Amino acid sequence: MTISFDPNPATVNGQKEMHELAVQHMRPWSRKYDVQEHDMPWEFVNPMWERATGKGGAKLDAGPGDGMVTVCVQTEELCWGDAGLYLRSPSPLLGGSAVAAAGTPEQREKFLSPFRSGKPKWGAMAITEPQAGSDAAAIQTTAVFDEATNEWVLNGTKIFCTAGDGALNYEGGIVVVWATVDKTAGRAGVKSFVVTAGTPGIKVVGCEKKLGIRASDTATLILENCRVPANHLLGKSEVKKSGGDQGFKGAMATFDASRPIVAAMAVGVGRAALDFLKEELERQGVTIRYDAPPAQQTAIERDVIDMEAELQATRLLTWRAAKMLDRGQRNNLEASQAKAKAGLAVTKITQKAVELLGPVGYSQKLLVEKWMRDAKINDIYEGTQQINQLIVARRILDYSSSVLR
Numbered sequence: 001m002t003i004s005f006d007p008n009p010a011t012v013n014g015q016k017e018m019h020e021l022a023v024q025h026m027r028p029w030s031r032k033y034d035v036q037e038h039d040m041p042w043e044f045v046n047p048m049w050e051r052a053t054g055k056g057g058a059k060l061d062a063g064p065g066d067g068m069v070t071v072c073v074q075t076e077e078l079c080w081g082d083a084g085l086y087l088r089s090p091s092p093l094l095g096g097s098a099v100a101a102a103g104t105p106e107q108r109e110k111f112l113s114p115f116r117s118g119k120p121k122w123g124a125m126a127i128t129e130p131q132a133g134s135d136a137a138a139i140q141t142t143a144v145f146d147e148a149t150n151e152w153v154l155n156g157t158k159i160f161c162t163a164g165d166g167a168l169n170y171e172g173g174i175v176v177v178w179a180t181v182d183k184t185a186g187r188a189g190v191k192s193f194v195v196t197a198g199t200p201g202i203k204v205v206g207c208e209k210k211l212g213i214r215a216s217d218t219a220t221l222i223l224e225n226c227r228v229p230a231n232h233l234l235g236k237s238e239v240k241k242s243g244g245d246q247g248f249k250g251a252m253a254t255f256d257a258s259r260p261i262v263a264a265m266a267v268g269v270g271r272a273a274l275d276f277l278k279e280e281l282e283r284q285g286v287t288i289r290y291d292a293p294p295a296q297q298t299a300i301e302r303d304v305i306d307m308e309a310e311l312q313a314t315r316l317l318t319w320r321a322a323k324m325l326d327r328g329q330r331n332n333l334e335a336s337q338a339k340a341k342a343g344l345a346v347t348k349i350t351q352k353a354v355e356l357l358g359p360v361g362y363s364q365k366l367l368v369e370k371w372m373r374d375a376k377i378n379d380i381y382e383g384t385q386q387i388n389q390l391i392v393a394r395r396i397l398d399y400s401s402s403v404l405r
Contacts, residue, residue: 022081079268
C-alpha cells in the first residue's frame with residue numbers, strides 16, 4: 001500500500017496563491033514594518049482582505065469545515081513571507097478559533113460572519129495576565145452576572161494580546177476574553193466571553209516593543225466594568241466544582257485548533273531561512289551531496305540535511321494534528337507535539353542559518369537575522385515549550401494535572 005502526503009488540488013491552488021501574495025505583498029515590506037513596529041501595514045492588509053472576502057481568489061479561514069490542513073499549508077506560505085505581517089491578517093485569528101471551538105452555531109454566525117464582508121477587521125484572544133501566563137487557570141479577571149440587565153460585567157487586565165489593538169480599534173472586530181466567574185472554583189470557574197469593538201469599558205493602554213514579529217501588534221488591555229450581553233458567553237455559565245471542569249476544557253479546546261496553526265507558522269519561518277541559505281550556498285558553488293555517506297560529507301552538508309529533516313518532521317507532525325481536527329478526532333496530544341517540536345526546530349534552523357552565513361547573516365543587509373528573531377516566539381506563545389511538553393507527558397502517561405505539574 002502506498003501512503004501519499006501530497007495535498008489535494010484545492011490545497012495546492014490555495015498554496016500557490018498565498019505564495020504569490022507572500023512574494024508580492026509581504027517580502028517587499030518585511031524590513032519596513034520590522035522597523036515601523038506599530039504602523040498598520042496596509043500594503044499587505046488590503047490585498048489580504050480582498051482574498052479573505054473572496055474577491056481575490058483563495059481565502060485564509062480557520063472556521064469549521066474549511067479544512068485545517070489547507071489552513072496550515074497556506075499559513076506556512078504566508079509566514080515564509082513574513083510572520084509578523086501574517087499576524088496582521090484581517091481575519092478572526094485566535095478569537096475566531098475560540099468562537100469556532102466553543103461557540104454555538106448561532107454565536108459562530110453572529111461573531112464570524114462580519115469577517116466575510118465589509119471593511120478589514122481583526123479578531124484576538126485575551127488570556128495572559130500579569131500574574132497568569134502559562135497557567136491559564138490562575139486568571140484573575142472577573143466576570144459577574146448582572147441579572148437586572150442580563151449582562152456579564154468584566155474587570156481585569158490582559159497583556160500580550162496578539163492583534164488586540166486592531167481588534168478593538170476597527171469596527172466589527174472581536175476580542176475573546178478569558179475570565180473567572182468563581183475564583184474559589186479554580187480552573188472550573190474560567191469562562192470565555194466575546195467583546196466586540198466599540199464596547200464601553202475595554203481599552204488598549206499600550207503595545208509591546210518586541211524582539212521579533214514586530215509588524216504584529218501585541219496589546220495590553222484594561223477592562224473596567226465592561227458589560228457584554230449574556231449570550232456573549234462561549235459555553236455554559238454553570239460551575240461544577242466537583243465532577244469535572246468542562247467549561248475550562250471547552251475554553252482550552254481552542255488550543256487544539258490554534259497550536260497546529262502556530263506550528264505551521266514556525267515551519268514557514270524556518271523554511272524561509274533554509275531556502276535562502278540553500279540559494280546562497282548554491283550561488284557560492286556549494287553542492288549538498290545527499291547520496292554521500294555522512295563520513296564523507298562536509299560539516300555544512302550535514303547541517304543543511306539536518307535542518308531539512310527537522311523542518312519536514314515538524315511539517316508532518318503539524319499536518320497530522322490538523323488532519324485529526326478535520327476528522328473530528330481529539331488531537332490534544334498531537335497538537336502539543338507539533339507545537340513543541342516546531343518551537344525547537346525553527347529556533348535551531350534559523351540560528352544555524354545565521355551562523356553558516358557568517359557576519360552578513362548577522363547583519364541587517366539580509367532578512368535572516370530577522371527570521372531568527374521572529375522564530376523564538378513560536379517557542380513561547382500558545383503555551384510555552386515547557387507547558388506543551390508537560391501536556392504531552394500527561395497524555396502519554398495518562399496523568400492528571402494534579403499529579404504531573
